[in-house]
Amino acid sequence: MxxxxxxxxxxxxxxxxxxxxxxxxxxxxxxxxxxxxxxxxxxxxxxxxxxxxxxxxxxxxxxxxxxxxxxxxxxxxxxxxxxxxxxxxxxxxxxxxxxxxxxxxxxxxxxxxxxxxxxxxxxxxxxxxxxxxxxxxxHPARRAVIVLTSHDTLGDTGRSTGAYLSEVAEAWQVFDDAGLRVELVSVRGGRPPLEAVNEQDPVQRQFLADARMAEQLAATPSTAEVSAHDCAILFVAGGHGAVWDLPYDKELAALVRDVHEAGGVVASVCHGPAALLEVTLSDGTPLLRGRQVTGFSNDEERAVGMTTIVPFSLADALAARGARYASAGAFLPHVVTDGRLVTGQNPASATAVARAAIDAL
Missing domain, CATH: 3.30.530.20 (START domain)
Structure with a gap:
């Protein structure tokens, strides 16, 4: 038997x-x-x-x-x-x-x-x-895990990239204010690359000055070392580096699946939804099939001169996986909530995505 x-x-x-x-x-x-x-x-x-x-x-x-x-x-x-x-x-x-x-x-x-x-x-x-x-x-899950890219170069341009710091810092602020224990994780572990660092921004400055966050940034665990246990919210930050490594990280895909299937909230912003592209649920259903989502738009990609540099269009890739993609005006805050799946279009949407994730718990 x-x-x-x-x-x-x-x-x-x-x-x-x-x-x-x-x-x-x-x-x-x-x-x-x-x-x-x-x-x-x-x-x-x-x-x-x-x-x-x-x-x-x-x-x-x-x-x-x-x-x-x-x-x-x-x-x-x-x-x-x-x-x-x-x-x-x-x-x-x-x-x-x-x-x-x-x-x-x-x-x-x-x-x-x-x-x-x-x-x-x-x-x-x-x-x-x-x-x-x-x-x-x-007990209710009380942990918020923020995922960062480990990719640091924009194709063959020689220009640097990484996780968009404002998205990480703003999500941290919302989750910390809500009483969640915030943990940082990156694809390869170690110190993740960051882009758009602005220490004149009060939220970023507060985040970088926080002793616990500084300690975590210095040596993040890899996605392979993190469990979905007790994870209330999995928040995937963007930054252009995300499209080079997030979709291909099988451990991250498993983490997204496990958090979603355990009743947690999966949230992502800007290029962060790239982490959702290859996620398949335990019953074989693609996570994105039929789900309403947003993410960095083609108009925004053209406006920042990245259309010919990124390996693929995030908006097109989301739609190709069966998602119901929609965007607002370029660089305007835009959040889409579909059950316990929350996505934001661009860096201006980060705070609203984090708050929507709290609401979706």
């Missing part, structure tokens, strides 16, 4: 975790395999209904066992010959709180064959589901 099991400890009491199980409308926020659950009554043993995975039709669902504050067992009929049996148990954690354990099994005569194709997806999804549930039950 094919199975996968994962356990995570949370500071939440069993009753707090159980509340997420019993409220099936919350499942889609912490279980990446669920778009909707509908039951014929309260969450109890014997209840039946349907479970609808993202991008698929409803599947028959039955609650086999349900013991408040202890756990439940459910069965989802994938086909006549194979079902998904999910066992969720709650137990006291050694250091207090609750240990959440989820075990998923494939049962039925076709289970071995089904596992060959879909086992790896399930094996990857179960840990993410348990960790997302533990985070939501234990």
């Amino acid at each position: 094919w199975s996968v099991e994962h356990s995570v400890d949370t500071a939440a009491a069993p009753a707090e975790v159980w509340a997420f199980y019993a409220d099936t409308s919350s499942w889609s926020a912490w279980n990446t395999a669920v778009a909707e659950v509908s039951l014929d009554g309260p969450f109890r043993a014997g209840a039946t209904g349907t479970l609808t995975p993202p991008g698929a039709g409803p599947l028959p669902l039955r609650i086999v066992e349900a013991e408040p504050e202890r756990g439940y067992v459910s069965e989802t009929a994938i086909a006549d010959t194979v079902s998904l049996r999910t066992t969720c148990r709650l137990a006291p954690a050694p250091r207090g709180g609750t240990r959440i354990t989820h075990r998923v099994e494939l049962v039925g005569p076709a289970a071995p064959h089904f596992a060959q194709s879909f086992g790896p997806v399930l094996a990857a999804g179960v840990p993410r589901t348990v960790e997302a549930l533990a985070a939501r039950a234990g």
Whole structure:
């Protein structure tokens, strides 16, 4: 019998975790395999209904066992010959709180064959589901991660580039004022390159003078070293360097996916939306498909003389990935919010994007 099991400890009491199980409308926020659950009554043993995975039709669902504050067992009929049996148990954690354990099994005569194709997806999804549930039950995510490019040269021009400092500083100010713990990360780690540094600007000056931010800027972790755990907002800053490295960073794409699927907000501004171009969700759906977004426009690219220097048009690339791209007048603030995906057109939009991300939590 094919199975996968994962356990995570949370500071939440069993009753707090159980509340997420019993409220099936919350499942889609912490279980990446669920778009909707509908039951014929309260969450109890014997209840039946349907479970609808993202991008698929409803599947028959039955609650086999349900013991408040202890756990439940459910069965989802994938086909006549194979079902998904999910066992969720709650137990006291050694250091207090609750240990959440989820075990998923494939049962039925076709289970071995089904596992060959879909086992790896399930094996990857179960840990993410348990960790997302533990985070939501234990405490609201209170971390904002700002991503910076590591690319420092404008093509073969010899001119320098990097992350646009005003976007980083303004996002930091909004998040810090909101009580979020701000962390900086870059594609390759180390000290990231910066552009448009203006120490006469009060927000930039305050950011650069902040001891914690100065320490982080000196040695940022790479995207490969950062976890989505407890990340309320992932904010991707722009700067022209972004179009040279963000789309090709597989670790960043995974981080964007994990934050989004754990219920966090993904925000980006100016050239920052380049980080979204190659993001695919766990169900195989491109993150951008059908989503309303904005980003640095073709008019703006022409106005700054970069059309023939950048490796591609960000606006065109977003549209080519199935996004519903729209822009406002050149260099005017413009923000687009589509659920927990927030994008801004240009540096003038950075503060508004950060505030919209807070609102989207």
